[in-house]
Amino acid sequence: MHEDTRFGLDKKTQLLGPVQLDSGVEFAPVEFAYETYGELNADKSNAILICHALTGDQYVASNHPVTGKAGWWTRMVGPGKPIDPTRHCIISINVMGSCMGSSGPASIDPTTGAPYAMAFPVITIADMVRAQALLLNHLGIDILEAVVGGSMGGMQALSWAALYPDRVRSAVIIASTARHSAQNIAFHEVGRQAIMADPSWNNGAYYGHEAPTAGLAVARMAAHITYLSEAGLTEKFGRRLQNRDAKSFGFDADFQVESYLRHQGLSFVDRFDANSYLYITRAMDYFDLAEPHDGVLAKTFAGTKTRFCLISFDSDWLYPTAESRRIVHALNAAGAAASFVELSSPFGHDAFLLEAPEMNRIVDGFLRAGESR
Amino acid sequence: MTALRPDLAIIAREVSAHARILDVGCGDGLLMAALRDTKDADARGMELDARDVATAVARGLSVVQGDADTDLADYPDGSFDYAILSQTLQTTKRPDLVLDHLVRIGRQAFVSFPNFAQWRIRFAHMFGGRMPVTEQLPHRWYDTPNIHHVTIDDFRSFLDERNIRIEGQWFLSGDKPRDERLANLLAEHAVFLLRRD
Numbered sequence: 001m002h003e004d005t006r007f008g009l010d011k012k013t014q015l016l017g018p019v020q021l022d023s024g025v026e027f028a029p030v031e032f033a034y035e036t037y038g039e040l041n042a043d044k045s046n047a048i049l050i051c052h053a054l055t056g057d058q059y060v061a062s063n064h065p066v067t068g069k070a071g072w073w074t075r076m077v078g079p080g081k082p083i084d085p086t087r088h089c090i091i092s093i094n095v096m097g098s099c100m101g102s103s104g105p106a107s108i109d110p111t112t113g114a115p116y117a118m119a120f121p122v123i124t125i126a127d128m129v130r131a132q133a134l135l136l137n138h139l140g141i142d143i144l145e146a147v148v149g150g151s152m153g154g155m156q157a158l159s160w161a162a163l164y165p166d167r168v169r170s171a172v173i174i175a176s177t178a179r180h181s182a183q184n185i186a187f188h189e190v191g192r193q194a195i196m197a198d199p200s201w202n203n204g205a206y207y208g209h210e211a212p213t214a215g216l217a218v219a220r221m222a223a224h225i226t227y228l229s230e231a232g233l234t235e236k237f238g239r240r241l242q243n244r245d246a247k248s249f250g251f252d253a254d255f256q257v258e259s260y261l262r263h264q265g266l267s268f269v270d271r272f273d274a275n276s277y278l279y280i281t282r283a284m285d286y287f288d289l290a291e292p293h294d295g296v297l298a299k300t301f302a303g304t305k306t307r308f309c310l311i312s313f314d315s316d317w318l319y320p321t322a323e324s325r326r327i328v329h330a331l332n333a334a335g336a337a338a339s340f341v342e343l344s345s346p347f348g349h350d351a352f353l354l355e356a357p358e359m360n361r362i363v364d365g366f367l368r369a370g371e372s373r
Numbered sequence: 374m375t376a377l378r379p380d381l382a383i384i385a386r387e388v389s390a391h392a393r394i395l396d397v398g399c400g401d402g403l404l405m406a407a408l409r410d411t412k413d414a415d416a417r418g419m420e421l422d423a424r425d426v427a428t429a430v431a432r433g434l435s436v437v438q439g440d441a442d443t444d445l446a447d448y449p450d451g452s453f454d455y456a457i458l459s460q461t462l463q464t465t466k467r468p469d470l471v472l473d474h475l476v477r478i479g480r481q482a483f484v485s486f487p488n489f490a491q492w493r494i495r496f497a498h499m500f501g502g503r504m505p506v507t508e509q510l511p512h513r514w515y516d517t518p519n520i521h522h523v524t525i526d527d528f529r530s531f532l533d534e535r536n537i538r539i540e541g542q543w544f545l546s547g548d549k550p551r552d553e554r555l556a557n558l559l560a561e562h563a564v565f566l567l568r569r570d
Contacts (some may be wrong), residue, residue: 298447309430328437329447337417340437341426362430369433 006139007036007089009062012101015138019096019131022286025121029110032135033101034058034093037077038085040141047141048083048367049132050092051149051156054223054280055272057100060092061085066271075355076148082364083148087371091139095156096131097123097280099273103131106207106273117275118204125152125287129159133167143167146367150174150352151319152280155287158327161306162289170307170370172363175316175352177323178297178330179288184318187226188281191219195274204275216274217265224264229315229348233257290330297330309366310340311359313351339366377407379548380459380485383564387483387541388412392454395419395478397441397471398461402429409434417453419444442466445474457483463519469531476537476569485564490524490557509561525557532567541566 006013011034018028035058040047050060050073057064061071061078077083083090094102097120105120112119136144147157147168154176161171177184198215200206225233237257241247244254253259293299308331312324321342331338343358345351352359377385381404388394390412396405399418402425408414418436420426429436437444441458442465456479458471463486465471475482487509497505504514512519525544532539544551544560551560 307435325439325444328439329444332437333447333449335449335452337415337435338437339426339430339435340439341423341430342438343423343427358427362427365431365433372433 007040009035009037010065011035013135013138015134017131017134019127019134021121021127021130022124023122027103027121027127030096030131030134031101031103031107032093032131034091034135035060035062036092036139037061037090038088040089040139044141045143045145046088046371047136047144048088048090048146048148049136049144049160050077050083050090051132051147051153051160052092052095053149053151053153054284055220055268055277056153057098058092058094059100061090064271067267072353075353076360076363082360082367088145089141091136091141093132093135095128095152095280097128097276097283099276104273105204105275105279115207117207120275120279122282122286123279124283125155125159126163128283129156129163132156132160133164136167143169145370146170146172148172148174148363149176151176151349152284154319155284155289158289161304161308162300165301165304165306168306170309170367172309172311172366173324173327174311174359175313175319175349176310177287177319178290178327179323180285181323185285187222188285190222192278192281194218194222195278198274201274204278206274211269212274213269216269216272216277217262219274219277220268220272221261221265224261226318227349229317229346231315232346232348235346236260297326298333301331301334301336304334304336306336307366307370308336308338309362310338311352311362312340312342313345313348314342315344315346316349316351318349377403378459379545380543380562380564381407383543383545383550384457384459384483384485385411387566388414388455391415393417393452394455394457395448395453396457396459397445397475398458398464399425399429399434399436401425402432402434402436404457404459405429405434405436406432441471441474445471445478448474448478450477451480453479455479455481455483459483459485460487462486463489463521463523465521468521468523469535472531472537472567473535476567480568481540482567483564484528484567485562486523486528487519488525488557488560488563489522490526491561492558495558525560525563528563528565532565536570538568538570539565540568 017030018026094100109116147160149157154173195215198212201212242259290297312321328340396418405416419439426438456475494505543564544556545562
C-alpha cells in the first residue's frame with residue numbers, strides 16, 4: 001500500500017460522479033480533499049470513516065494548514081488512542097459544501113470558470129454521505145468497520161447507517177441528533193442573516209473582493225454560545241472585566257466573555273468561507289432522518305445489522321440527551337444492537353472535542369468488540 | 374471471571390443457548406458477559422447508572438442507559454427470548470407495569486428479588502420494631518433504593534391476578550438452594566421464570 005497514491009495526508013482528487021442530490025440536481029464532477037492514516041489491511045476490514053462537524057475539516061489528526069493548530073480530534077485519533085492508525089485505516093473527508101478543498105461554493109464551476117457562489121446546489125447531510133461513498137468506492141473500500149462522528153459528524157454517521165446499512169458495521173454517534181429542532185434552525189438562521197446582512201456578501205458573489213467577514217464573525221459568535229454551557233461560561237468568565245478595572249461606559253469589550261467571543265469570531269473568518277457556512281447550516285437544518293419514513297425513526301433502521309454506540313453530554317443544550325434517547329428508542333424498537341450513555345461534563349456541546357476519558361473508554365471498548373466479531 | 378451472584382448463576386444456567394436476551398438493570402454487565410461467553414447469547418442491557426453503562430459498553434456489550442420505569446415501552450412484543458430483571462423489581466416506581474412489559478417483551482422472563490417475608494426480616498420488624506437492616510437489605514429506611522418490597526407470596530398472587538404463568542422457580546438461602554416448602558418464610562431470594570398466558 002506504500003506507493004498507493006490514493007492514501008496518505010492532504011490528498012485531493014476529482015471524481016466524475018455524479019452525486020444524485022436530494023434537490024434533484026446531478027452534481028458532477030466532484031472534488032474531494034481528504035486524509036488517511038494507517039494502512040488498509042489485506043481483507044480491507046479495518047477502515048474507519050471519521051465525519052467532521054459544521055466547521056471541521058479533514059485534518060482530524062494532522063496540523064491545520066491555515067491555523068497551524070493540531071488536528072481537531074487528536075484526543076480520539078492517534079497511536080494508542082481508541083481510533084488508532086496502527087490498527088485502523090482512518091479516512092477523514094472534507095464534506096461537500098465546505099471550503100477546505102472539497103466541492104463547495106468557493107470551488108470553480110467548470111462550466112463558467114468562476115466560483116460557483118450561490119450557483120452551488122443546496123445540499124443535504126445525505127448528499128454529503130453519498131459523495132463520501134463515491135470517494136470510498138474510489139479507494140476500494142466497500143465495508144466500513146465504523147463510521148464515527150460528533151455533532152454534524154454524528155448526523156453523517158446516522159445517515160451512513162440509514163443509506164448504506166450493508167457498508168457500515170458499527171456507527172459511533174456523539175453529541176448529535178436525528179433531526180434539527182426549531183431552536184437549532186433558529187440559531188442557524190441568525191447566523192445566516194448576519195452573513196447576508198453584511199454588504200460585502202453581495203448575494204454570495206464576493207470571491208476576489210472583500211469577504212463578508214463581519215457577518216461571518218457574528219454568525220460564529222452566536223453559534224459559539226450554543227457550543228458552551230451557561231455554567232461553563234460562568235466559570236470561565238463570570239462577570240469579570242477585560243484588562244480594565246472599571247466599566248468603560250462605552251461599547252468596547254468590557255467583559256471577558258465579549259472579548260472571548262470577538263476573538264472566536266475574528267479567528268474563524270481566517271479559515272472559513274461565509275457561503276460554505278450558509279450551505280452547511282442549511283444542510284443541517286434540512287436534516288430529519290425520519291422524514292423519508294413518515295416520521296417514524298424506527299423504520300429508518302428496520303432490519304439493520306449495524307451496531308450503534310451513542311454518547312451524549314448532560315450540559316449539551318444544542319443536541320441534548322433527549323435527542324440521543326429518541327434515537328436509542330428507535331434503535332431498540334428496530335431491534336438494533338445499540339449502546340447509549342449520557343456522560344457528565346461542564347463543557348456543553350463542545351465536550352466531545354475535549355478531554356473525556358470516559359468517552360474514550362467507551363469508544364475503545366465498543367470498537368474492539370466489533371473487531372473481535 | 375468474577376463469580377456470579379447466586380441468583381444470576383441460576384439464570385445463567387437456565388437460559389438456553391443462542392438466546393436473545395434483554396437484561397433490565399444489568400449493572401456493569403456481568404450476567405450479560407457470562408451469557409455471551411458461555412451460552413453464545415445475543416445480549417442487550419439497560420441500566421440507570423452511567424458509570425455501570427460505561428463499564429459494560431467498554432466490555433463490548435450493547436447496553437443503553439435507561440430507566441425500567443420509563444424506557445421499556447419502545448421494545449416490541451416478543452422481541453427477546455428472555456427478558457431478565459434481577460434484583461431490580463423492588464427498586465422500580467411501578468413494579469406491576471415493569472412486570473407487564475417484561476412478559477410482553479420477552480417470550481419468557483426471569484425475575485429475581487429479595488424475599489421480604491424471610492424470617493430474619495420478620496423478626497427484626499416484630500421484635501426490633503424497626504425497618505429491617507440485614508445483610509441482604511443493608512440500607513436504612515431513608516436511603517434505600519428498595520422502595521417496593523415484596524414477598525414470595527405477594528409475588529405469586531400478583532402473577533395470579535395478571536395471568537402470568539410460573540414456568541420455573543428457585544429459592545436461595547445465602548448461596549445455597551432450598552426447596553419450595555416454606556419458601557416464603559425461609560428463603561432469602563427467589564428466582565422465577567415467567568410467561569404471559
